[in-house]
Amino acid sequence: MLHIADMDHNKPILSFCTTCRDGQEVVQRGIRGGTRLARAFLSYSESSQKPGFEMRGVQCMSQCKRSCIVSLSSSAGFSYIFGDLNPAEPSHIEALNEGPFRAKLNAAS
Numbered sequence: 561m562l563h564i565a566d567m568d569h570n571k572p573i574l575s576f577c578t579t580c581r582d583g584q585e586v587v588q589r590g591i592r593g594g595t596r597l598a599r600a601f602l603s604y605s606e607s608s609q610k611p612g613f614e615m616r617g618v619q620c621m622s623q624c625k626r627s628c629i630v631s632l633s634s635s636a637g638f639s640y641i642f643g644d645l646n647p648a649e650p651s652h653i654e655a656l657n658e659g660p661f662r663a664k665l666n667a668a669s
């Protein structure tokens with residue numbers, strides 16, 4: 561498990577709400593949508609370029625109506641929250657590593 565003390569605080573932090581529900585928990589053996597989203601992103605990022613940010617799991621960002629939720633933050637920049645992410649949708653996983661998201665990442669760092 562990654563602890564905040566172990567993190568590089570100069571890098572932006574991508575936080576996954578691991579408790580978000582996507583309505584598929586019954587058919588996904590009780591594994592929350594947010595946890596599946598984080599796992600899918602980890603799997604994707606291991607097979608693609610190095611993400612350039614720290615990752616962590618958190619429990620609820622008070623955006624439950626827009627689950628699944630991810631936030632991007634840094635100590636010296638803006639914070640962004642992204643919602644309505646589907647862990648089963650490859651384009652949503654890819655979007656967290658590309659295009660406009662990368663622009664936000666650059667703004668946050």
Ligand code: FES
Binds near residue numbers: 577579619620622
């Ligand atoms: S459970 Fe994910 S934002 Fe509340």
